[in-house]
Amino acid sequence: MDGAGELYIGYRFNHLEVYEYTSDSQDDILVELYFMDTSDDAFGLLSLDWGGDPVALSSSQENSSAGPKARFSRALYGEGLLRIWSDELYARVMAYRETPEAKEAVLVIGRAVTANQKNLPGHEITEVLSPVIESEWTLRKDRARFFRSYLVLNSIYYISPQNILDLDLSVDAVTAPYEKTTESGDRKRVRFLLVKYINPESAQQALSHFHEAFCPEYKKEFRVASAIQDPLFFEVGDSWLGYRLHGSHLAIVFDCPDRESAQKIIHQNILNIKEKEETIEK
Amino acid sequence: MKNEKKKLTRRDFIRGTVGATLGASLVGLNWSKARGAADGSSLVTIVRDKNAMDAAKNVNTDILKNMLDQTLIKFTGKNNVKDAWLSLVKPSDKIGLVPTPHLNPTHEELVNAVKSSLIDSGIPEENISNAQGGPDKPKACTALIGLPGLKAHWLTGIGTVLKLYILYSGSPRSYHQQDNSKLGEIWNLPFVKGKTRLVLVDALHPLCDKGPQPDPRYKWAYNGLIAGTDPVALDTVCLKIIMNKREALRGEPWPLSPPPLCVEAADKVYGLGTSRMENIKIEHYGWDEDLLL
Numbered sequence: 001m002d003g004a005g006e007l008y009i010g011y012r013f014n015h016l017e018v019y020e021y022t023s024d025s026q027d028d029i030l031v032e033l034y035f036m037d038t039s040d041d042a043f044g045l046l047s048l049d050w051g052g053d054p055v056a057l058s059s060s061q062e063n064s065s066a067g068p069k070a071r072f073s074r075a076l077y078g079e080g081l082l083r084i085w086s087d088e089l090y091a092r093v094m095a096y097r098e099t100p101e102a103k104e105a106v107l108v109i110g111r112a113v114t115a116n117q118k119n120l121p122g123h124e125i126t127e128v129l130s131p132v133i134e135s136e137w138t139l140r141k142d143r144a145r146f147f148r149s150y151l152v153l154n155s156i157y158y159i160s161p162q163n164i165l166d167l168d169l170s171v172d173a174v175t176a177p178y179e180k181t182t183e184s185g186d187r188k189r190v191r192f193l194l195v196k197y198i199n200p201e202s203a204q205q206a207l208s209h210f211h212e213a214f215c216p217e218y219k220k221e222f223r224v225a226s227a228i229q230d231p232l233f234f235e236v237g238d239s240w241l242g243y244r245l246h247g248s249h250l251a252i253v254f255d256c257p258d259r260e261s262a263q264k265i266i267h268q269n270i271l272n273i274k275e276k277e278e279t280i281e282k
Numbered sequence: 283m284k285n286e287k288k289k290l291t292r293r294d295f296i297r298g299t300v301g302a303t304l305g306a307s308l309v310g311l312n313w314s315k316a317r318g319a320a321d322g323s324s325l326v327t328i329v330r331d332k333n334a335m336d337a338a339k340n341v342n343t344d345i346l347k348n349m350l351d352q353t354l355i356k357f358t359g360k361n362n363v364k365d366a367w368l369s370l371v372k373p374s375d376k377i378g379l380v381p382t383p384h385l386n387p388t389h390e391e392l393v394n395a396v397k398s399s400l401i402d403s404g405i406p407e408e409n410i411s412n413a414q415g416g417p418d419k420p421k422a423c424t425a426l427i428g429l430p431g432l433k434a435h436w437l438t439g440i441g442t443v444l445k446l447y448i449l450y451s452g453s454p455r456s457y458h459q460q461d462n463s464k465l466g467e468i469w470n471l472p473f474v475k476g477k478t479r480l481v482l483v484d485a486l487h488p489l490c491d492k493g494p495q496p497d498p499r500y501k502w503a504y505n506g507l508i509a510g511t512d513p514v515a516l517d518t519v520c521l522k523i524i525m526n527k528r529e530a531l532r533g534e535p536w537p538l539s540p541p542p543l544c545v546e547a548a549d550k551v552y553g554l555g556t557s558r559m560e561n562i563k564i565e566h567y568g569w570d571e572d573l574l575l
Binding site for chain 2: 007051214
């Protein structure tokens with residue numbers, strides 16, 4: 001792997017297998033099978049781009065699409081490239097030149113590599129994102145990304161070239177934009193980020209590092225204990241930033257047009273986490 | 283005084299203070315003194331031909347040769363290709379051609395066209411080599427001709443001109459991650475500095491997202507050759523093309539993430555050229571549909 005390795009080792013990567021299919025009448029087809037340690041990691045790689053046409057490669061995928069947890073596609077095809085999340089496998093099957101015959105061959109290969117897979121659901125952290133906030137802000141589910149690495153985060157939403165959120169392979173993180181259209185027809189977009197650390201202490205330490213780097217002018221206003229009790233909000237440039245700690249979770253919202261929006265988005269998503277925790281306890 | 287390194291964040295990028303912050307963090311507090319002279323305007327030529335590739339993306343080598351000839355003549359202002367080359371290199375030069383080696387590589391047809399053109403202009407074939415690789419490659423050359431492929435890169439924003447020499451560093455991983463803004467320093471290594479006589483960007487079939495791994499949804503037939511000697515001006519123009527293509531695809535601004543800090547740093551910290559569009563003179567010839575500039 002030379003040139004894109006950091007992307008894959010930004011998840012829990014196990015090994016890669018590469019195959020090339022040749023044909024006398026067609027251009028080659030390249031098959032890359034990325035074996036990850038968990039289904040979540042394969043899901044994360046696919047989540048980096050939900051574009052393309054969803055395709056069902058197995059009957060179990062067709063059935064699972066009706067289930068409540070089947071919120072995301074498992075296989076996406078576009079212009080010769082098929083990308084697949086199937087349990088712990090992330091696959092890229094690419095025809096060097098797209099023709100109807102090449103597309104069919106790509107899909108046949110896709111069906112073969114996903115045969116007998118269980119199709120586990122996407123990571124639970126993506127399930128807590130509130131789809132709508134008070135009929136005002138709508139989640140862009142098609143841009144929800146699951147990740148663990150700050151490099152991957154920076155490729156989605158640039159925060160800092162340094163790892164100021166202490167991200168690593170032990171965390172589960174999701175980010176997505178929320179959007180609303182104003183009365184004047186303008187579209188506003190904010191960025192929501194939710195990270196689940198390995199324990200509350202790690203979350204607190206990460207928030208401390210983040211605040212120090214991102215909001216140095218508010219050094220005096222920062223206390224970890226406050227962010228556990230209530231969300232904190234800061235005017236940074238011409239937008240608002242808000243964050244809150246909840247156990248091992250750190251929720252941050254960027255680019256808000258006002259404090260109230262930040263408050264609503266943080267509040268609703270933290271509420272969802274609490275409800276999910278209560279459901280698990282019961 | 284407490285010596286605390288300020289951490290670069292998104293806010294510096296939005297405020298437009300990234301150059302100063304990068305300068306201080308990469309070179310130290312006297313970064314502005316380290317900057318080389320990069321004043322004046324830089325010429326970038328773009329030659330395009332709608333038929334440079336067919337519908338199946340096969341390169342038409344005759345048309346490509348014409349595009350190369352036109353590029354050389356227009357860029358140098360000479361009357362013919364031979365004079366154009368001889369204004370850039372000497373027959374005694376050991377010339378290294380530096381293509382993008384893999385993952386959306388430079389078209390082989392372009393590398394071959396450049397080599398043939400040099401030979402036809404009187405450069406001995408034995409004086410021309412492929413100089414992509416480790417530090418020994420540029421050390422063996424007296425002149426370099428960069429032939430990067432135009433592509434976005436998920437770690438550096440853009441992976442075209444400034445990133446082309448990354449293997450010359452001998453430690454390419456040192457220029458990934460948060461250190462990609464230092465890519466410009468490779469161009470100032472003693473065995474690299476001053477050797478680049480021309481950079482010819484392969485913009486026949488660029489990639490505007492998810493690079494370096496190819497994703498055909500983000501590739502398109504631009505059918506162009508982009509030439510210059512200022513690597514920063516070239517990457518700035520290439521960035522503009524990529525950004526405009528991304529916006530056209532989504533119908534809304536679609537910024538590169540991470541932002542290509544290496545381009546601004548190459549200008550403001552390493553003094554390799556200009557990243558300001560107003561200081562770049564762009565001359566365009568040929569097909570002008572969807573020029574994206």
